[in-house]
Amino acid sequence: MKMFWVTFEEETSLTSRLGYGITAVDAGDLMRIIWASSDLSAFADRIASIKEIRFEDIEKNHVLPNAGVHVVRGIWYPQGTW
Numbered sequence: 001m002k003m004f005w006v007t008f009e010e011e012t013s014l015t016s017r018l019g020y021g022i023t024a025v026d027a028g029d030l031m032r033i034i035w036a037s038s039d040l041s042a043f044a045d046r047i048a049s050i051k052e053i054r055f056e057d058i059e060k061n062h063v064l065p066n067a068g069v070h071v072v073r074g075i076w077y078p079q080g081t082w
Contacts, residue, residue, distance in 0.1 A: 003070055004030050005053045009046040018063060021053075021077030023070055037075060 004027075007019040020040070024030035027050065034040045034047075058064045068076040 001025060001071070001073060003053050003055070005049075005051045005057070006030070006034070007048045008043050009048045018059070018077075020075055021058070021063065021067060021070060022075050023073055025073065029073070033074060040075075 001023050002025070004022045004024060005019050006022055022030055022033055024033055030050065031044065034044050055070070058067065058070075063077055066077065066079065068074075068079040070076040
């Protein structure tokens with residue numbers, strides 16, 4: 001499993017301005033997770049960046065304290081998106 005940080009081209013009431021933390025097998029699996037998310041599927045064609053990250057890369061003041069479980073497949077930030 002790999003951890004990714006995804007940002008979108010625009011911020012809306014349904015997209016986080018910070019981005020999304022997603023754990024997936026690979027980039028193809030990441031896209032399947034986005035397409036399966038009722039919150040994100042409408043924005044799948046407006047992804048600004050996808051970066052593979054490590055646990056140490058997670059922002060410590062806001063994201064980490066509000067993150068879900070990042071060691072299993074799915075969206076872990078923000079919680080409740082999956």
